[in-house]
Amino acid sequence: MDWLASHRATIDCYAMTVIFGSVRQPEFVYHGSSPLKSVKLISAMKARTLISHGCQGVKGAVTGDVGEWLY
Template sequence: MYEFDISLGMDWLTEHHATIDCRSYRVIFGDIHAPEFIYHGSLPGKSMQIIYALQVRTLLSHGCEGFLATIHDTTLKVSSIHDQPIVSEFPDVFPDELPGIPPVH
């Protein structure tokens, strides 16, 4: 593998307080001086190529391989229905778990 591509959305980057450091081939999550997590690129000396979701869709439709990776923080507390301000006032109205995905109309 001679290069790697990264597909990111501005909304996602903003939500996760991410900073892309192209010179060091890393993405810093959280405060840049006290980061929660740092992703280090594996190929020093190569530039990071960023492509957008529409480009990803086009490449996949032309037979290119795509990989999707996710990270799940298992140390975070799972919020309950009682932690939500409005929902906590009416816990008998909202079920603990949703029965499923709504039907397509």
């Protein structure tokens, strides 16, 4: 949230857009899209149950600095 606030982002969930800068004179507008196939997500508790019943799981995390992308 701090990053969004520092870049004056306005999120419009209904229109699926994120406006950076002033709403009247945006510097950049990101238009989201719906995936063609639904993304399957499960909760941590459901994952624990599945793993305890013998299912395999993979845990991962993505980190990085996106600051360079904006300038």
